[in-house]
Amino acid sequence: MEEFSLYVLDITMNSVRAGADKIEIKLEEQGDTLTFTVTDNGCGMSPETVKKLSDPFFTTRKTRSVGLGVPFLKMLAEQTEGSLTIESKEEATHPDDHGTKLTAVFGYHHIDFIPLGNMIDTVMTLIQGYPDIDFTYDHITPRGTVHLSCEELRAVLGEDISLASYEVLEWIRGYLTEGYEEIDQK
Amino acid sequence: MKSLEELMAIRDKMQDKVAVRHASDDIRVVVGMATCGIAAGARPVLNAFVEGVANEGLAERVTVTQTGCIGICQYEPIVEVYEKDKEKVTYVKMTAEKAKEVIERHLKGGKPITEYTIGKVIS
């Protein structure tokens, strides 16, 4: 994949599929590194599963026998002299505080890093597909932060209006576009 | 800056429509969004459907949803169209351009574009 934003979309989909209803996506630019974290309250994984995760031949999906998402991300991290770590608490053993936190660090200015791509499309795609999940998105840069919280939007919209309605999606696109314009001007 | 006031205005405008909203989901467009789909270009395809359906005034009849891996990764991006009392139509190797055509000819016009369907591409 040639856009970093597609990795973000793909990795966040793992949290969606794990049944999470709260998912925090954070991108933090700091000096030469970009740190990407996804924190969810989904079903989690056992320590053995976490260990196997960097093996492309591990997947719990039924439709094919290889999982590609995490191995792809790990490759990109290592190729830019970064790293990937996953902490997880399985529902079976941690019924009250289960979930997963994935942290990937990249050499942001490394020659093998790829363009960030369209983060706005990634956030919009997630909200369009899963309007009932509480996504939080923070892109922190030295020039400022772009922040979006579905919970905050839902507080304004009330119960009846879906975040996936087109009018709302368009507002979100406008909001994020302006947020990015603001930090790009600095 | 886009303000929460603007969002409130959207809410007020929509609140009257909410009741009618779920009246009929005659057609369901499902886009495969697993790693294989995303890597092959599913995100712009999905966006083209979301935008097109809204802009063509099809939102009352057509819902656009996402799914995981459909299981034939080499043909991604894959889009399935479900319509009441009709056979499922599976489009393969989709692009945003083809999505616009599908909206025009299939969703609006009622005629599936066989050239883009799985039967046609494989045989």
Ligand SMILES: Nc1ncnc2c1ncn2[C@@H]1O[C@H](COP(=O)(O)OP(=O)(O)OP(=O)(O)O)[C@@H](O)[C@H]1O
């Ligand atoms: N956030 C998460 N919570 C719970 N389980 C996870 C999470 N992320 C990954 N997993 C587990 O790890 C497996 C491998 O993930 P990976 O993204 O590499 O492949 P996949 O999602 O199975 O398939 P693909 O990403 O290629 O569509 C998943 O099938 C799932 O069982």
Ligand SMILES: [Mg+2]
């Ligand atoms: Mg995955």
